[in-house]
Amino acid sequence: MSKNFSFDQFSKLLPFESIILVYHLVSDNDVKHVKHLFPYRSPKQFEKDLDFLSKHFEFIDWDDFINKKKTSKPSVLLTFDDGYREFYDIISPILLRKGIFAINYINPKFIDNNEMMWRNKASLIVSGIIENKNFQDKMFEWTGNKSKDIISSVLSINFKDKHQLDEIADHLEIDIKNYLKTNPVYLTAEQLQKLKNDGFGIASHGWDHPLYNQLSLIEQLENTQKSLDHMNENHFMIDSFAFPFTDHLVKNQFFDSVFSQNPDLRVTFGAAGLKLDSNEKNIQRIPIEIRNYSVEEVLKNEIIYYQFLKNIKKNMIKRS
Template sequence: MIIFGKVFFPMSFKTKFSRIVNPITKNFSFEKFSGLLPFDGLILVYHLVSDEDVKHVKHLFPYRSVRQFEKDLDFLSNHFEFVNWEDYLNQKKTSKPKLLLTFDDGYSEFYDIISPILLRKGIFAINFINPKFIDNKELMWRNKASLIVSEIIDKEEYQDKMFEWTKNELKESISSILSINFENQNQLDEIANHLEINFKNYLQNNPVYLTSEQLIKLKKDGFGIASHGWDHPLYNQLSLEQQIDNTQKSLDYMTDNQFLNDSFAFPFTDHLVTEQFFDLIFKQNSDLKYTFGAAGLKLDSYSKNIQRIPIETKNYSAEEILKNEIIYYQVLKMLGKNTIKRS
């Protein structure tokens, strides 16, 4: 049964903070802030780059246009030295702060749009993928939600069908669809069936994810391919056993296909993941060097879990995002809250 209702998404304190400080920080050069960087190196995370209207993503997060992405890279190149995975592991000494570039979810745009830009500029990146969706065998549950919402907004007959079914206004139905979680993802299939949206047809006509052949080519071109969980769950909604199984299955895929099996990036967030998970997964995988969250500029009480900085905030340049992250970190440090504590 599908239950629709009002869903509210409160603005986070960090978002409010950025909105307050950004008008101030944008008036100062990055050099005024770089001396406050707490670490020798940063790790940034993107998802995709496109000039197109990407229906299966547009309602999930903002993404860079090609022009915006190249502008980001030019700024970052001026202030950081891009490193590859081996250099990062070996803590290569650099004249400028190190920067490791990462992408999540294995979207096809990495092959078609992003990799040619990075190759031209001589920049390495790791793509953290979900093996279940490689070769476009299935659409990831969050991409299903965004696609359904896009179709409803674009087609009046779908809006009528939804109203007849739920008696909710359009805005309420959209909020409810986007709030469906990993555990209840089958509800998205029920909605799609009701509206006669065919995910398989969409994937055939619009390849969403990388293919096996593309992964091999990207590896030959020097890019890293690594684990992002098997099917992109929200880890704090899984039991410990499910967390381990999902992670191990994806790491085994990396080993079997001779990709990177020494790193793992949490899908969504590592919020509420316990030390027990880390102890177990590192014990099971002797090659595993680091795991990665995406909480921004923060320390982590588990030393092998490193936080990355999301770099796709709408209407903010890479320079603005990093300035805000640096100031936010310094405020958290003064409050004694700059470290994620694990139970």
């Protein structure tokens, strides 16, 4: 990406008045249960993102977003997925200091760290294999495969086969419950209440972070409803929902049912970057944790790619 073009030239091409960004966590630490899934930012890099964004955008809160408040600059809404504890320890103090609102899309099943989300297990296992010669030998004896191949197959285990991750963890004697106890991964119920009292949004990201296109319609609706009911019982937000992973291949029937069963629900969010969606209530967010790109680079790429998609009339996700 050429550095010669200022962002202002790009922002003129921004197709929407408002953008929504999605992060997961911010940390200076070696986060073993995440590091093999996506690159996360250090607090310093995150603050740099916020400084860049505040120059070119206006940060908005949920009410302004949902009421489509007119802003002088394009508006930006921050969202954080998966309910990692770093939101409490690291992110919320930065946002509070800067007066910036954000929503956490969380999976109720993992509140209080009694269980680990399957993708976090995959990253934790891979960290163990990389760091531990004994694990490499055990896996070789068990499978006859080299570590490099084992790592890529662990990372490609899908939601339907997630029990395989427990089998591997057992075989390697990785004690996931103990890991969660000594090193909490997710926000606790108490922290969530404190974040709510500090003005942050807490909302649903599905019950246990399934991949929706691997579920039947009934399973999709059950998983969503169970998580929305949890939000309702705990007085969190029930007017939005963010799909775990992706809304790819989720059909109109799902949206029709979920919106009719939940009259308070106003929007659902995907994470496919700048794109329109044939279902108007489903809005796409921009994932920011891509390679080591700065937020400026991510947004420039998104804007250029959107223009390209628009030229070939593929800037809208069409659902059946």
